[in-house]
Every structure is written in C-alpha cells, then in structure tokens.
Amino acid sequence: PYFQQVTFLSAAAQLKQAPTDCGYEVAFAGRSNAGKSSAINVICQQRHLARTSKTPGRTQQLIFFNLAVENRRLVDLPGYGFARVALSIKLQWQTVMASYLQQRVSLRGLVMVMDCRHPLTELDRQMIEWSQIAALPLLVLLTKADKLSRGAMEKTRLAVQRDPLLFNATTVEVLTFSAHTGQGRDAAQAWLAKQLEL
Numbered sequence: 757p758y759f760q761q762v763t764f765l766s767a768a769a770q771l772k773q774a775p776t777d778c779g780y781e782v783a784f785a786g787r788s789n790a791g792k793s794s795a796i797n798v799i800c801q802q803r804h805l806a807r808t809s810k811t812p813g814r815t816q817q818l819i820f821f822n823l824a825v826e827n828r829r830l831v832d833l834p835g836y837g838f839a840r841v842a843l844s845i846k847l848q849w850q851t852v853m854a855s856y857l858q859q860r861v862s863l864r865g866l867v868m869v870m871d872c873r874h875p876l877t878e879l880d881r882q883m884i885e886w887s888q889i890a891a892l893p894l895l896v897l898l899t900k901a902d903k904l905s906r907g908a909m910e911k912t913r914l915a916v917q918r919d920p921l922l923f924n925a926t927t928v929e930v931l932t933f934s935a936h937t938g939q940g941r942d943a944a945q946a947w948l949a950k951q952l953e954l
C-alpha cells in the first residue's frame with residue numbers, strides 16, 4: 757500500500773541540489789534501457805511515474821520521489837553505459853554517483869536493475885563496488901524475465917548470485933523480475949519496505 761501513492765518530489769543534477777538528507781531513501785540504478793523506469797512504475801503501480809524512454813542516456817539527473825509516509829523516498833538515478841555520451845558527462849556521472857552512494861546518510865539500500873540477458877556489466881560492477889564500500893544492502897533485479905525460458909533464467913540467477921562480487925558482499929538479494937508480467941513485484945516491494953522501515 758505504501759507504494760501506490762508515490763509522487764514526484766524533485767530533480768537534482770548535483771548532490772547539493774538533493775532534498776535535505778534526512779529520513780530514509782532507496783535508490784534505483786541501472787544501465788540505460790535495462791528496464792529501470794518500467795520496474796519503478798510497476799513497483800509503484802503507476803504508468804508514468806518514471807519516464808520510460810527509448811532514447812537512452814537522456815536523463816542525467818537524480819529524481820526524487822516521495823512516499824505517502826513522511827521522510828521516505830525513492831530515487832531514480834541516471835542511467836549509464838550509453839556509448840555516445842561525452843567523456844565529460846561520464847566523468848560527471850562518476851563523481852555524482854560515487855559521492856551520492858558514499859555520502860548520503862538517508863540512503864538505506866540500492867536496487868540494481870539489470871536486463872537478465874546482460875547482467876553485471878562493467879558499470880554495474882562499479883556501482884556495486886561503491887555501494888559495498890558504504891555497506892549498503894543491495895537488491896539485484898534481473899528484469900525482462902519474460903524474455904528468457906524458466907531454465908535459462910534460473911541459470912542466470914545462479915550465475916549472478918555466485919559471482920564473486922556479490923557472493924562476498926554483505927547483504928544481497930537477487931530477484932527475477934518482469935515489468936510485463938509483474939513477476940517479482942511483491943518481493944521487490946517487501947525488500948523496499950524493509951530497507952525503508954515501513
């Protein structure tokens with residue numbers, strides 16, 4: 757029920773433009789086109805909350821959403837890994853992401869959205885490393901599960917779970933997810949509720 761009344765709060769190009777660092781928030785990260793906006797929309801049961809877009813790499817801002825409960829937020833982080841982005845933008849992204857993940861006190865968890873057909877790209881790993889330095893609980897959403905057979909999906913899930921980067925991490929959950937079928941939605945909501953202490 758907490759996720760059905762999520763509303764837009766603000767956008768920030770830099771950390772200093774972010775809302776006051778109090779309360780609890782969980783951030784969503786992922787490569788452009790991985791399915792992050794679709795995942796946020798399904799979790800929040802709204803069609804147009806996070807913009808789903810076919811022009812990857814467009815938004816370079818942190819988007820903050822309010823839950824109906826006071827001082828609880830979801831954050832949509834800029835998508836990454838789009839080849840045609842200028843180096844200066846890539847460097848800016850690194851600075852903003854590293855400082856957000858390591859300095860934001862109200863940040864209580866990170867959701868990494870990955871296309872189940874291309875999990876754990878180099879920048880996914882970079883994000884996970886930063887989040888591990890901050891000891892953030894991590895949820896890996898292997899989305900577009902509807903694109904793989906059950907057997908292939910299970911194989912992928914196990915491979916991700918057993919990857920040394922995640923195997924040695926502090927608190928990690930790996931979920932198969934689909935914005936099209938709703939698979940994994942309840943489990944993702946439960947994980948978010950736990951990190952946000954709802």
Ligand code: GDP
Nearest residue numbers: 788789790791792793794808809900934935936
């Ligand atoms: P973002 O760039 O990570 O926010 O990705 P989007 O949510 O905009 O999704 C990128 C593309 O993948 C769009 O064409 C979506 O319709 C598609 N997509 C997203 N989630 C799913 C899913 O669960 N299953 C399938 N088959 N396609 C999906």
